[in-house]
Amino acid sequence: MKLHPISSAVLVLLSAMAGAAVADDVRHSYIVQLVDKPAATYTGQVTGLAATMPAAGQRLNVDAADVQNYLNYLDTKQESVLNTISAAEITHKYNVVFNGFAAMLTDDEVRALKKNSGVAKISADNIHQLDTSYTPTFLGLDKAGGLWDQVGGKGAAGENMIIGILDGGIWPENPSYADRVDENGNPSHTGATRVYDAPPASWHGSCDTGEGFGVQNCNNKLIGARYFKSPSKSLHWTEFDSARDSVAGPEGQGGHGSHTSSTAGGNANVTAVVGGVPMGKVSGMAPRARIAAYKICWTDGATGKNGCSNGDGVAGIEQAVRDGVNVLNYSIGPGAGGGSFDDPIEVAFLGAASAGVFVSASAGNSGPTSTTPAPVSHISPWLTTVGNSTHNRSYIATVTLGSGAKVDGASSNAMTPSAPMILAKDAGLAGVDPANPSLLRCFGGTDGVPALLDPAKVTGKVLVCDRGANVLVNKSANAKTAGAVGVIIANVPGGATTILNQPHSLSTIHIVKEDGAIVKSYAAASGAAATAALGDLRAVFDPNVPAPVMNGSSSRGPNVANANILKPDVTAPGTDILAAVTADLTHAQRDAVAAGGVAPVTDWAFYTGTSMASPHVAGVAALLKQRHPDWTPAAIKSALMTTAYDTKSDGLNGSVFWDATAKTTGTLPWGQGAGHIAPTPAADPGLVYDATEIDYARFLCGLNAGVYSAATCQAIGTVQPYNLNLASLTAANVLGSLTMTRKVTNVGSTTATYTAQANLPGYTVDVQPAVLTLAAGAKGSFTVKLTRTNAPIDTWVYGSLVWSDGTHTVRSPLTARGSALAAPGRVSSEAATGSKILTVGTGFAGTLGSVKGGLIPATIDSRTIGQADVSADTNSLCAAGGAPGVNVHTVVIPSGALVARFSTFDADTTGHGLSDLDLVVLKDGAVVGSSGGSSANEQVQLIKPAAGTYSVCVVGYAPVDGQANYSLNSWVVTPATVGGNFKALMPSAATVGGTASVGLSWSGLALGKRHLGAVQYLLNGSYQGTTMVEVNTNDPLPQFDSARDKYVNAK
C-alpha cells in the first residue's frame, strides 16, 4: 500500500523471509520509477525550482531555463539510485515524461531496489506487440466543407503539425514520405519541385543515421527518425539497426510502422500498388503533416519474434516530447490482462498529455472472435483508445479459367499466374475416398486431422475446395502445406451464401456456388489440362454493405483497471486498410539495402487491426489541433467522442469473461466506445469536456494508483473515477443512487443555450441544471443523479446524455451498473502471518454474509513439454486428449468451488523466461478460459466454476530448444480447502451508499509458496462478488506479462 513508507516496512518483512526467495542470476530488463515527478507534470514542489508543466493547450519546451534546471535536479537525484547498480546495465534514463531508468537487473538487485527509499515502483519491462486509400472519403474528410476544406484544403491538411509514430520504423523511400512532387504533381522523392518548407521552428528532432538509413532518407516531410534499443539486443537478419522498418515476407515482421505512419500523415495522391496491381491513389488523414518515426519495436535475432519493450517505448515517448511532436500514435499492445494505470508506458503518456501532446493508442485485437479474447488495452483516461471497425469498400479478384471464362470472388491476395487446376476430390492421398466430405472441404493438419491431400497431385496447382465445416483459412493453409500455388473456395448448394475476405496464407479467391459450378464443369471437361489464374485484385464500393461495423477482433471493455473509465473511447476504420509497407526482400537484397547501395522498392498492403484504426485518429487529431491550436489533448478527445455516431449491428451478444454482465455487442460502449469518429462535426463540437494533469492526478490519487506520492495527493486531493471530467459517463457501482459531476466548456464562437436530455433504462436521471447558457469560452458545471428504479442489480445498462443548442448535439454514452456491494477483486500480501482490512462500498442495509475457502498452496504437476504444432487448432487438440506439445492435466472441480486458478511461471520453467507456453482450459470440450502471453507466465482463473472435470492444457507454443520443463500450479478453492487459519469477518451493519470494513487474517503459512484463498460475499444468501486473496511467501519479483498477438492477419 502506498500509504506506507515502503522502504522501512518491507525491510522487516524481507529480513524475516531471508532464504525463502528463489534468486536467478540471469539479468532481466526492469523499469525503475523514482519518487520525483518528471518535468512534464512537475508543479513546483521543490524549493527553488519553479513548476515546469506547461499551461493547458501548450506544449512543453525543454529548452526553457526552468525546465533545464529541474531536469538537472532530477539527474542529480537519479545518480544516488543509479550508483547502486552497474552503469553498464543501465539501458535508458528518463526525466521528461517519466522519472526513472531502465536497466538489466538480477533478482537480488531488484530485491535491493525494492528497499531503496528513492524508488517508487519497479516494473518488469514487458514486451508488447504491434497490434487507406479510401478512408478519407469514408470519414468525410474530403467532402465540400469537410475538415480538409476547413483547414485550407487537402493541400494544407495537417500543415505544420508533427505526428510522431512509435512503431517498428519506417520505409523512407515510399512516396508517402516524399517532400517533392513530379511534373504531374504526384509525390516523388526524385521530383523537381520541393513542396514542403523547413520544419516548424519549434522542432528539435533529428534524423539519426544507422544501418541502411542516412540523413538523405529524411527530408522536409519525414523530418525525424530515431531508434531506441537496448545495446544487448540481438537482431534478426530482416532487421536494420536504424529507424528503417524491417523487411516483410515469410521470415520478416516489417511493414507495420510504415503502414501506421502513412495512414496518419502520408502524402496525398500516392499511387498504391499491391502485388503488381495498381490500387488507386491513397492518402493519409493529415496529408500535409510532418512525420517523425520513433522505432521501438525490433525483431529478435534469437526468436524471430517482433516486440516492443516498455523500456524502449518510454525512451521513444520521452524523446518525441522533447523533439516537439503534436500527436503521438501508439499502435502497440496489448497490456497483459488489460493493463494498469501505473504501467510505465501509461505513466509516460500521462507525461506526454501533460506536455500538450495528443496520444492515440490501439484498443487491442483480442475481441470476442479472436482465439484468446482479452480486455481492452490502454485503459488510461488521458489517452484516446481506438477500436477497429469496417468501411464499405470491398476487394474482389478474378479467376480466369483456361477456357477464357472469368468469375469474380472475394479476395485480398489473389496473385497466381496461370497454373494447372485440380478439384479436391481428385487430389486425395491413396486410399482416401474421393467422396469423403473432409477431402472435398480440404481438411488437413491445421484442423487437427491427418493430411488428406496428396502433395504429389497438388504441388504447383490451383486447388478447388468446397466451403463448409472448417475455418476458411484452414482450407488454404492445408492446400499450401500440400504444395498448392493458389486456392479457389467455392460455396456449395445448401451451404452458406456469403463470400468472405479472409486472411489466407496463400493466394485465394472465394466464389459463390453458381460460379463454383462453372469452375467445376470446366474442370470436368478439361481434366488434367485444366488451368486457372487468380488475379486482377481491385476495390469496389458497395453501398449495400452496412458500415461501419465493429470488427469482432477489436478488444472490448469494460476497463479492467477501473470500470468507471469507459474504454475504448472511439472507433475508426481498421479493417482492410491499404497503406505503405516494407518490401519482401531476400537476405542478399536486405544486405544491399543495409549497405546503402540500392534504392529499395516500395510496397503497399491491406492490414487489419486496431493498429490501423489508431493512426486514423492520430491523423484526424492533428487536423483538429491545426484547426484549434489552443485545444488540449482532452478537448480533442472530447470533440471526437461527443460527435461520434453509432456503428451498425455486428450480431454479437456474448458475455466478456472478465465481467459477466457486459456484452460483446459492438454497438455497445464496450465495443465502439462513444461511437465512430466523425471528423468534420468534431471540428465544431459546441461543448467539450476538458481535463488537464491536475484532474488525472486527483483521479490517480483517489485510486491510490501509486503514480503520485502521498504528499502530492494530500496537497491536491482526490476525485472519484466516475467524476473525472470525461465525455463518457460511466458508473460501475451505483449503490442505490449516485451523483456524477461534469464541467463543459463552450468552444463555439457565440453564447449558446444548451438543454440536457438523458436516459438510462431502469434509472431516473436528474440533470441539474438542465439548461446551461454559456458565453463563448465559458464553462458550466452540472450534476447527473442516477437513481435505480427497476434496473436489475449487477447488470450494466446503457443510455446517453445529450446537450443540444439546436445546432450542436453533444452526445455522451451514459452507462451504469447497480450494485449491492463494491469490493476489491483481489488482495495480496507477502507475509506468512498477517491481517488485512479492506474497505467495501455498501448498497444495502443489514448484515453481509460470506463464504470463504483457502489459503492453500498450489497443487504442482511438473512435466516436460515439446513444441506444439502452432498452426493447428490447439483447442481441438486439447479436447482430443492432447498431442505432441499439448499436455492435458485433468482437474476435477467439486460443486460449490469459490475459484479455480491455473498458472505456469517463467520461474518454474526452463529457458530463463524465453520459453513461450500457453494455457487453455476446457470443460465438456468448450473453452472456458485461455492465456496466451509470450512467455511461460500464464494464468487462467475461473470464478465460481461449475462442478465437473476440466482439461487444463499446457501448450508448448515455443519452448526454448523445442522442449521445456514446467510446473502447472493449480488451486481449487472450496469451503472445505482450508489452511493457514484463514479467517474472514464481515460487518454486522451496513447502510445504503456507505462503506464498511471487511477483515481477513491468516497465520503460519509455509515460506516460499504461492497461496490462494477467496471470499464470496452474500446478501440474504445471494452472491454479490468475490475477493481473491493471494499470499505469496516467496518474496515475489515484478512479473513479466508480455503480449504475443500481433495485428490481425493481413487479408
Next chain:
Amino acid sequence: MKSTPTLKQLAGVVVSAVTLLGAAPAMADTISFEAHGPDIFAGGDTFAEAGYTMQVLDTVAGNGGGFAGAIANGADPTTCTVAACPVGNNSMYYLGLNDGGLNIHRTDASAFSLHGLDYAFLAPIGGLHNFSYGQLMLTGTAVGGGTVRATFDFPLQNGAGNYVFGGAPLNAAFGQTKLSGLNISACMFDNSGNCYNPADNQAQFAIDNLNVSAVPEPSAYAMLMLGLGGVAFAARRRARQAGQSAPTLPAQA
C-alpha cells in the same frame, strides 16, 4: 498538527498531577499487542495480554457479532486495501473497526488505571484532505460507580499525506481513577461539530502502547480526587477546530 496546543495544555496538567502523586503504588504495564500476532476479531471475541483481557465490541447498530477489531502488523505494508492504515508504527497495534469498540479489564477483575496511549485514525480510503474527521472516545467505569470520559481529536496527516499516531496523555484524566473497566471507541463529526457513533462504519481507530497500572490496594482515594478534577478540565477542553468536520466520508466505488 492543529490540535497540538490543546494537547500541550493537557500535558502541563499531567506534569503537575504526577508531581503531586509522588510514589503511588502502581504496577506499570504496557499493552503493546505484541504478544498476539496479526488477527481479526468479531464482536464478543476476547484476547489477553499482561494480565488484561480485551473484549471486542461490535457496533451498537449491528447484531453483536460483526467484524469489529483487528491486530495489525505495522511492518506489513499490505495490511490495508482501499482503507488507509496509519503509519509511523512498525509494531503490532490494535484497530477498532466498523463503529465498534474495545473493552479492557483486568483478567483477575482487580482495579487498574490508564496513564496514556497512542492512537490514530483509520481512514476508509486514502487520499483524504488533511482534516481530523473524528475523535477517540475513552469511557472508564470507576470502581465503586460512576464513569470518567475523555475524547481526543484524531491526529492529522504527516507531510506525506498519511495519518499518523499521536500520544494521548491520560494521567490527568484517568491516571488517578481506579477503573474496573474501560471502553475505547471512536466517533465522527457531523456538520454541526457533534461527534456521533454509529457512523456508517466509518468510526474506526488504531491504538497502541496502553500505559496501564494495576492498583492492588485501595489506599490513595484522597489523591484520586485531584485526578478527577483534571478529568473535568480535560473534558472542557475537547480538542477540535471548527470548520474541519465532515459528516460522512465519500464511499469508494
